[in-house]
Amino acid sequence: xxxxxxxxxxxxxxxxxxxxxxxxxxxxxxxxxxxxxxxxxxxxxxxxxxxxxxxxxxxxxxxxxxxxxxxxxxxxxxxxxxxxxxxxxxxxxxxxxxxxxxxxxxxxxxxxxxxxxxxxxxxxxxxxxxxxxxxxxxxxxxxxxxxxxxxx
Numbered sequence: 001x002x003x004x005x006x007x008x009x010x011x012x013x014x015x016x017x018x019x020x021x022x023x024x025x026x027x028x029x030x031x032x033x034x035x036x037x038x039x040x041x042x043x044x045x046x047x048x049x050x051x052x053x054x055x056x057x058x059x060x061x062x063x064x065x066x067x068x069x070x071x072x073x074x075x076x077x078x079x080x081x082x083x084x085x086x087x088x089x090x091x092x093x094x095x096x097x098x099x100x101x102x103x104x105x106x107x108x109x110x111x112x113x114x115x116x117x118x119x120x121x122x123x124x125x126x127x128x129x130x131x132x133x134x135x136x137x138x139x140x141x142x143x144x145x146x147x148x149x150x151x152x
Contacts, residue, residue, distance in 0.1 A: 054122075056115040061096045061107045068114060074121045082117035083110065 050058045051071060059068060065083070069076040076092065083099060096114065100107040 056118050059096075059111055059115050059118070061100070061111055064093060064095050065099075065114075066092045068118075072118045074118050078121055079114060079117055083113060 047058055054072065056072070059072075063071075065076055065079050065085075068074070069079055076088075080086070080088070083103075085099065094102070096110050097107055100110040103110070
């Protein structure tokens, strides 16, 4: 009988240790998730502030010309002319990735062309909507953040 009682006590102790280990693991995952959420929120706030000030470095390859036109207050037709795209449907719904693939050009070149077009449009039209922000863009940064699995 003593052997059986000792076995039950041991199994209770093992159960308690497993529960404690599981709780520690859950607590670690919760902490990691909270830290990642705060970092993502800060990154979003930074990007939102940059967009509000008109910083063209926030143009990303996943954006469509329609979105860029709306966010940066530049006509779609103007961007289409600068990118030499004649098809309005392609212009409206294609991402910069897709436009680059269609033109067989690096996506960084297309992004840079759009950024320059926005700056030139503002200069030519005396756009008072945004403060002029110098073009300081890292063309590799969007790809690094994707490979890290983070937003900034």
